[in-house]
Amino acid sequence: xxDCSASVATPVYLPLNMCTLRxxxxxxxxxxxLIVAIPANLLGDLRETLLAGRYSLFLGAGxxxxxxxxxxxxxxxxxxxxxxxxxxxxxxxxxxxxxxYGQLTQPEKDQYLTDAFSNCTPSPALLKLPHFFWHRVYxxxxxxxxxxxxxxxxxxxxxxxxxxLAPYVEASDITCLQIAHIHGWSQRPEDGYIFSLAEYAxxxxxxxxxxNVLAHTLATEPFVxxxxxxxxxxxxxxxxxxxxHSVRTDRGPSFxxxxxPDAATEKECARHGLVLYSGTFDEFLSELLTNFPDxxxxxxxxxxxxxxxxxxxxxxxxxxxxxxxxxxVVAHQVQENADLGFLVGRxxxxxxxxxxxxxxxxxxxxxxxxIRRRMSxxxxxxxxxxxxxxxxxxxxxxxRRALFDLAAEGFSIFDYRSISTPDIDLCAKIFNLLKGPxxxxxxxxxxxxxxxxxxxxxxxxxxxxxxxxxxxxRMNYVLQTLAGNARATFTLSAFNVExxxxxxxxxxxxGLASIPAKYIDMHAQDVxxxxxxxxxxRILNNFRSAEDIIRSLLKDAxxxxxxxxxxxxxxxxxxxxGLRYDIxxxxxxxxxxxxxxxxxxxxxxAYSNEGQRDYVVPLNPILGEQVLRRVQELDPSLVxxxxxxxxxxxxxxxIVKR
Numbered sequence: 303x304x305d306c307s308a309s310v311a312t313p314v315y316l317p318l319n320m321c322t323l324r325x326x327x328x329x330x331x332x333x334x335x336l337i338v339a340i341p342a343n344l345l346g347d348l349r350e351t352l353l354a355g356r357y358s359l360f361l362g363a364g365x366x367x368x369x370x371x372x373x374x375x376x377x378x379x380x381x382x383x384x385x386x387x388x389x390x391x392x393x394x395x396x397x398x399x400x401x402x403y404g405q406l407t408q409p410e411k412d413q414y415l416t417d418a419f420s421n422c423t424p425s426p427a428l429l430k431l432p433h434f435f436w437h438r439v440y441x442x443x444x445x446x447x448x449x450x451x452x453x454x455x456x457x458x459x460x461x462x463x464x465x466x467l468a469p470y471v472e473a474s475d476i477t478c479l480q481i482a483h484i485h486g487w488s489q490r491p492e493d494g495y496i497f498s499l500a501e502y503a504x505x506x507x508x509x510x511x512x513x514n515v516l517a518h519t520l521a522t523e524p525f526v527x528x529x530x531x532x533x534x535x536x537x538x539x540x541x542x543x544x545x546x547h548s549v550r551t552d553r554g555p556s557f558x559x560x561x562x563p564d565a566a567t568e569k570e571c572a573r574h575g576l577v578l579y580s581g582t583f584d585e586f587l588s589e590l591l592t593n594f595p596d597x598x599x600x601x602x603x604x605x606x607x608x609x610x611x612x613x614x615x616x617x618x619x620x621x622x623x624x625x626x627x628x629x630x631v632v633a634h635q636v637q638e639n640a641d642l643g644f645l646v647g648r649x650x651x652x653x654x655x656x657x658x659x660x661x662x663x664x665x666x667x668x669x670x671x672x673i674r675r676r677m678s679x680x681x682x683x684x685x686x687x688x689x690x691x692x693x694x695x696x697x698x699x700x701x702r703r704a705l706f707d708l709a710a711e712g713f714s715i716f717d718y719r720s721i722s723t724p725d726i727d728l729c730a731k732i733f734n735l736l737k738g739p740x741x742x743x744x745x746x747x748x749x750x751x752x753x754x755x756x757x758x759x760x761x762x763x764x765x766x767x768x769x770x771x772x773x774x775x776r777m778n779y780v781l782q783t784l785a786g787n788a789r790a791t792f793t794l795s796a797f798n799v800e801x802x803x804x805x806x807x808x809x810x811x812x813g814l815a816s817i818p819a820k821y822i823d824m825h826a827q828d829v830x831x832x833x834x835x836x837x838x839x840r841i842l843n844n845f846r847s848a849e850d851i852i853r854s855l856l857k858d859a860x861x862x863x864x865x866x867x868x869x870x871x872x873x874x875x876x877x878x879x880g881l882r883y884d885i886x887x888x889x890x891x892x893x894x895x896x897x898x899x900x901x902x903x904x905x906x907x908a909y910s911n912e913g914q915r916d917y918v919v920p921l922n923p924i925l926g927e928q929v930l931r932r933v934q935e936l937d938p939s940l941v942x943x944x945x946x947x948x949x950x951x952x953x954x955x956x957i958v959k960r
Contacts, residue, residue, distance in 0.1 A: 304410055304519060304732055305552070306819055307808050313506045315919035319685065320820065322549060323526045331707050333495070335492065339579055339580060339581050339585070339586075339589065340579065340589055340593070341584075343720070344554075344555050344577065345593060345943070346554075347368060347554040347555060347721075348554045348555060349554075349593070349594055349880075350554060351524050351553050351554030351599060351726040352434065352590065352597075353435075353553065353594065353598070355435035355436065355437055355476050356437055356523070356524055356554070357434075357436055357437060357524050357525065357526055357554070358436065358437045358438045358439070358440065358519065358520075358523060358525050358526075358551060359431075359438075359439045359525070359526050359527075359528070360440050360441075360516075360520065360525055360526070360527045360530070360537070360540070360659060360727070361439065361440070361441040361442065361448070361529050361530070362441075362442045362443070362530025362531075362534060362537075363378070363380060363383075363442070363443055363445065363529055364379060364528065364529030364530060364561075364583065365379075365425060365427050365428060365443075365529070365583050366425050366427055366428070366443065366445070366447060366529070366861055367379065367426075367427065367582070367583075367922060368378060368425040368427070368583070369422060369425035369428065369445075369447045369676070370422060370423035370586075371418055371419065371421055371422055371423075371445075371884070372417070372418065372420060372421040372422060373731075374417065374720050377425070377445060377872055379449065383398075383399065384398070384402060384812040385413070387399065387403060387406065387414065388400035388402045390402075390410070390414065390508070391405040391406070391413070393405070399497050400497050402953065403495070403497035403845050404463045409492075409908070412491070415444065415488065416488050416491040416587070417488075417913045418488075419444050419445040419446070419488040419672055419727055419768050420443045420445075420446055420488045420489065421446065421450075422447035422450060423450065424447040424448065424451035425447065425448065425584070426445055426452050426797075427449055427528075427582070427583040428449050428450075428586050429454075429586070430584070430587040430588070430591065431448070431451060431452075431596065432451055432452050432454060432456065432457035432458060432459065433456070433458065433591060434486040434587075434590065434597060435458055435459060435476060435597070436459070436479055436483065437473060437523075438473050438479070438480045438481075439480070439481045439482065440482045440512070440516050441481060441482070441483055441484065442484055442530060442534070442536060443485070443487050443529075444483065444486050444495055445484055445488055446463075446487070446488055446489055448461070448481055449461045449463050449481065449489075451626070452479065452502070458477075458481065459476070459477055459478060460477060460478050461479055461481055462478045462479060462480045462481065462938055463480075463481045463483065463487065463489065464480055464481060464482045464483065465483060465486070465487050465489075465490035465493045465630075466482075466483055466484055466485065466486050466487070466496070466510060466512065466513075466545075467493045467510065467894060468512070469492075469511065470511040470512065470515055470954060470955050470956075471711075472722055472955075473556055474720075474722040474723070476623070476626070477593055477623065482511075482512040482516070484496070484499075484512060484513060484516070484536065485497070485536075489831055490630050492921055498500070500611060506781075508604065509547035511954040513863065514953075514954035515954050515955065516540055517539070517540050517543060517888070518543075518882075518884045518885055518887075518888045518951065518954075519884045520540045520541065520543070520544055521543035521549075521884065521887060521888050521892075522544075522548050522549060522550050522883060522884045522887045522892075523550065523553065523556075523713070523884060524550075524553045524554050524555070524556050524892060525556045525557075526556070526557045526559065526586070526875035527556070527557065527558045527576070527748065528557075528558075528559035528583040528586070528691050529557065529559070529583060529882065531560075532558070532567060532570050532638075532763075542635060543573065543576050543888055544574045544575060545573065545892075546573075547574045547576065547889050547893045547894075547895070548575075548888075548892040548895075548909075550896075551896055552915060553695050555576075555577045555579050555919075556575065556576050556577065557576065557578075557579050557586070557722075558571050558576045558577070558578055558579065558581070558585050559581065559582070559583045561581050561582050563578055563898045563920070564582055566897060567663060568776075579692050584834060587951075595803070601732060606630050606632035606634075607621070607627055607630050608702040608711070610735060610737075611701060611714065611736060612735045612736060612737060613735055613736070613737050613875070614735050615735075616732055616735055619650070620728055620731065621745070623725065623728055624725075624728060624729055624732045626719075626720060627718065627719065627720040627724035627725065628716040628717065628718055628719060628720075628729065628742070629717050629719045629727055630714075631652065631705050631706065631709040631713070631715040631716070631717055631743075633656070633706050633707070633709040634656065635656055636653050636656045637656060638657060639653075639657075642812060642861075642901065643811060643901050643908065643921065644659050645659060645808070645809060645814060645838070645922065646814065646838065646901050646906075646922065647835055647838055647839065647844060647906075647920075647921050647922025647923070647924075647925065648908050648922075649698055649908075649910070649923075650698055650699045650702045650902070651702075651912065652702060652706060653698075653707075654702075655702050655703050655706045658859035660699050660702075660703055660803065661801060661804040661805050661808055662801075663696065663700050663703070663795075663801060664795050664801070665691075665696075665700050665762065665794040665795045666703050666704055666797070668708075668792075668795070669700060669701075669704045669792060669794070670704050672687070672709060672792055673687070673704065673708060673713075673741070673767065673769070674708070676767055676790075677713065677739055677741070677767060680765075682764040683788055684757065684788045684789060684790050685715050685764065685766060685768055685787075685788065685789075686758075686767075686768050686770060686784060686787060686788065686789035686794070687767055687768070687770070687789070687790050687791075687792060687885070687906060688747070688771075688772070688777065688780065688789055688790070688791045689701065689770065689771040689772070689785075689791075689792050689793075690769050690771075690772055690773065690774045690777050690791065690792075690793055691773065691774060691792065691794035691928070693757050693782075694763070694833075695794060695796060695833055695834055696794075696797065696834040697745075697771050697772075697773070697794055697832075698745050700770070700794055701743065701769070701771045702743055704814035705717060707742055713741055714736065714738065714741065715740070715741075715742040715743060716733075716740060716741070716742050716743070716745065717743045718742065718744040718750060718754070718801075719913075721909075721910075721911055721914075721916070721917065723753045723877045724753055726753070726755065726756050726757050726760055727760065727773050729757055730757055730760035730762075731763050733757075733761050733766070734761060734762050734763060735897040737808035738765070739764065739765040739767075739768075740765075740766050741767050741768075741769060742754070742757075742766065742767070742769070743768075743771070743772065744766045744768070744769065744770050745768040745771045746771070746772065746878040746879075747770035747771055747772040747780055748772050748777075748779050748780050749878055751770065751779075751780050751783045751784065751877065752783055754768060754770070755783060755787065756782065758787070774793075796835065797830055797832075797833070797834045798830055799826055799830045801828055801830070802826040802827070802830035802837060803822065803823055803826040803832075805829075805834065805837060805838065805841065806822040806823075806825070806829070806841050807822065809838070809841050809842065810822060814841075815841055815843040816841070816842060816845075817844055817845065817938075825841075825845045828845065829841060829845065832848070832854070833924050835921075835922055835923065835925065836848055836924045836925065836928065838922065839851060839922055839925050839950055840860050848925075848928055852925075852932045853923075853932075855879065855905060855929065856932070856936075856943075858904055859904050859905050861899060862890060862891040862893060862894070863894070863903075863905050864905065864940075865891075865931065865940075865944055865947075866890050866891075866898060866905075866907065867898075867905040867907065867926065868896065868930060868933060868940070868944045869881055869886060869889065869890060869944050869947070870886065870920055870927070870940070870950050871919075871920050871926035871929060871930040872906055872929060872930060872944060872945055872948060873918075873948060874918075874919040874920065874923055874926060874927075875927060875930065878910070878916045878919075878920050878921075879910045879911065880910045880917040880919035881917065881918050881919075881948065882916060882917055883909075883915070883916055883917065883918055884917075885948065885951045885952065886918050888951060889947045889948060889950070890947065901921060905929070906920070906921035906922075907919070907920060907921060908920070908921040
């Protein structure tokens with residue numbers, strides 16, 4: 303341990319325990335800045351998740367230390383509000399807050415809660431929050447001090463407060479911070495406040511979507527919990543679904559901020575997969591500011607774009623926000639890696655294409671030729687080119703290869719990457735600033751066609767082409783949505799014998815084929831009649847029939863794996879992005895869930911959005927669909943139960959219009 307009395311302001315890294323905490327508290331205030339309580343081995347993962355804006359906050363009254371009411375008095379902490387209301391109503395000194403609140407008349411609620419907790423002054427800790435990007439804030443506090451802290455010009459986000467009864471809205475704009483007031487908010491007194499035990503229980507039902515969403519996300523996602531005790535009834539409920547099995551290992555650590563922990567606190571943190579920070583919330587945020595002084599926008603401008611692409615340069619922030627919805631396709635070479643997920647069924651990435659992991663397809667040449675013809679013509683009477691095929695014949699890979707090759711030829715291509723609705727005005731603004739013709743591409747077009755059509759209407763030029771790729775059976779919906787807009791159609795050719803041979807040889811070259819190479823050609827004819835994704839599965843399994851493979855998988859897999867796989871398959875069939883990870887983990891047993899993301903798992907899962915890793919699908923979507931159909935035949939009640947479980951957890955995310 304370094305000498306803390308030294309004059310050099312060098313951080314001292316101490317382990318988190320009661321001994322170092324006592325030492326910390328005995329130091330003079332001027333020397334406390336020397337102690338860094340966040341373990342050094344966590345800083346890497348913490349930094350990555352923090353700067354990506356992935357951390358959510360769960361805040362209690364303790365974060366208001368130093369904050370003021372509109373009257374100028376200190377914001378009440380812990381037991382102080384109870385004492386004030388008990389004295390007001392002349393109750394026994396040990397009466398509960400719930401009992402005191404129950405005795406208040408409406409004028410008293412207005413005076414002592416709504417009016418008193420309005421126009422508050424934020425604490426020093428709250429004033430530090432706007433210096434970071436947060437995913438969302440859940441607060442038990444009814445005051446508006448947090449919102450006041452975001453009124454400063456240097457704030458990185460704009461506060462978007464939500465009353466406890468407000469409908470759920472996805473947090474899709476990183477510049478806008480949703481603040482969910484779980485117990486009510488002084489600026490929404492008509493929603494009421496929650497102080498009684500009965501109201502605690504009622505708030506945890508289906509009528510409050512924010513409570514249910516919090517319960518799902520706190521079980522899996524990275525959080526900073528501050529200003530509240532583990533004995534808080536709400537927090538006990540929310541943490542009941544969180545364990546070392548449910549916590550995501552591909553995110554930064556979650557923290558409990560507790561100035562005065564005891565042995566029980568340490569054990570509870572270990573049980574719930576929380577890192578105990580022995581200090582105040584203000585001290586924690588100060589350490590973050592010290593450790594990470596450079597905190598750029600969580601998304602960076604599209605790689606490869608330069609001022610040469612624009613007639614007028616857009617703002618850096620606008621370009622960065624644009625990149626959340628569209629990625630600029632760059633045909634760059636990458637280093638070889640050991641990720642062979644694409645070869646066993648995962649959706650292709652540009653890295654897979656750059657490494658040549660796909661096979662030559664007849665459709666690829668024809669598609670590139672059609673796009674070149676349309677981009678080189680002087681007439682732009684058709685801006686939509688629809689690419690359709692039957693599910694599983696490799697449309698996504700053909701599209702990715704075409705985009706990669708055309709980008710290498712110098713075409714400006716923007717691939718739609720978002721799951722949520724894009725910022726129409728901002729994206730149209732960027733496209734309108736581009737110098738020359740460009741291509742917009744969108745796979746699984748049916749999921750996004752309304753938004754893309756709206757974007758199309760806001761682009762004030764006609765020298766561009768929109769590529770919409772979709773399976774044939776969903777094309778009717780696409781055509782209905784595009785009604786009135788000129789479009790052309792390109793149909794991909796079927797998987798053939800020669801391509802089946804190339805596929806089998808490709809898998810054999812990397813050691814994934816399950817029979818000797820000399821027998822591959824004789825089996826190619828057989829698998830050429832299957833969707834390419836299913837052909838991959840059969841080549842990996844000794845060319846057995848799909849029915850035999852599925853029967854074997856279901857026999858060997860445990861019930862939790864099967865349920866999670868079916869849930870992901872059902873969700874993916876309805877919505878190509880799949881099922882949210884936090885819902886999957888909450889609705890079904892999360893034990894060994896992380897292992898199921900290995901391509902070697904018997905029923906492997908994958909993320910449909912690899913960058914954010916929020917949504918889950920079967921690694922091989924066609925196999926997932928086949929497994930779903932087989933189980934539906936063998937055990938329809940199981941599929942129904944899985945469907946109902948997913949629906950039950952999804953209900954909080956759905957806005958019902960009456």
